Amino acid sequence: MTAPHPDLLTLLLGLAAVLFAASAVAYVLRVRLSPGGSNAVIENLGDRIDAWWVMAIVMGLALIGGRTGVTLLFALCSFAALREFVTLTNTRRADHWALAGAFFVILPAQYWLVWTGWYGLYSIFIPVYAFLLMPIVSSLRGDTDRFLVRIAEVQWALMICVFCVSHVPALLTLDIPGFEGRNVLLIAFLVIVVQSSDVMQYVWGKLLGRAKIAPKLSPSKTLEGLVGGGLSAVALGTALAWITPFSPIEAALLSLAIVLMGFFGGLVMSAIKRDRGVKDWGHLIAGHGGFIDRLDSVIFSAPIFFHLVRYGWSLT
């Protein structure tokens, strides 16, 4: 492990400043409007900001820890996400070995491949090999009841929770001329744009949200929230061009792609939650719900961002 890049430290200090400001605002709101914890929205805001602190600190430590730290962190996120996803599926006894394989063989193997930078295999390992092997394992038990639904659910769980998420640490394997040793900043860029887009959509939506985009899926998603939040996140992404190998225009376009994929990712994951009749994927992050509730936008934007950067800027 080498010393963290000065740009990364600057970025983390900036993030800490933002969170300090948010905590201060939440404190004032709590004292003024929610004495004794009476206002649910403000209490939830407080919980969210506290959880943001934890996430930012964990993320910062992982980024400072370099490739091993980041890969480990996202492997753990995948584990927690897969656990939440499979909990809501229709698996049966006959799927036991296929599921055990998903958690204890495929997940670690995917992250090991990413860690070693074996692009040729990690980009097809789950969509080809896992997709063919898992139904074979399930079929050996001879239980045909809802077979197609069961295998499709487990496959999609792997796709969403392991394959897509693993493309975040995969950014570290890209070989960009003139950007050597700074790849963790690509992750910081992706995560900051995605998460600020989520936060700003929430803020803009609360301030002037009127036109609901998909009332059946997610009543809190509004056109005003999307446009305001999206533009804010694109502006932030453009302002962060200095930590990336992109020009400001390129950073803006990439941010736009990230924001759109993140938005639609959130929509798809909401549809799954509605189908399963739950409000949140889990309960592990106070104020946010489960891991997938926090990761949903990253899940959809990570592979796309990865490929855009790979084809546009990388030598590999």
Added chain:
Amino acid sequence: MNISVHPPGRHRERTPSRVAGWLRRFLARRAAGLVLGFARIVTAVRGEWQGVEPRDVQRIYFANHSSHGDFILVSAVLPPRLRRHTRPVAGADYWMKGRLRRFVGREVFNAVLIERNRERRTEDPVDQMTRAVGEGASLIVFPEGTRNTGDLPLMPFKSGLYHLARACPGIELVPVWIANLNRVLPKGEIVPIPLVCTVTFGAALHVGEAESKEDFLRRAEIALLSLAPNGNRP
């Protein structure tokens, strides 16, 4: 689970020296911590206190039973102060077989071990449980009597819960639904599948003055079943 609620002298009977007794207790406590930690990693278990608060009062928790790990999950969501005084009630036929199981059942989890086989009984199970309550312990009991491996969400309750409730009239009976653990480790499997489990605590019951055994057991079953989530798949 803390071992300090053992009646004094119990370890000294079986182990010759104080040091060995201390070492056993130390090992038992570490082992309990490891088991609870492992259960939390696999199931991310969460307690939902719907009908009662996690207050430090003596209670009899009665739960659905589908896995050997059931009482571990209930223990895992109890605040440590409550956990120290809470003992699971388990079958002696299973937990007295072999040295390791005996150590785990009696010392790691401080279980009240009851003999389910009538012919081999030397003491009435209800008396054993009542005595544990008299010594200040809370209990975790499984009124179905054995693990439920069928398709029904709940099997009919045995009468023990009723007799226990009669013998300890002042104690709250709290229904506890354990969701999903049967999917984590179905019968006959050895590798657990990590799934999110919840343990839901309902409102406390008391047996009525003139309530018949059948009425009370029926009421207790309904109270427990009503805690099962809609999406619960057997």
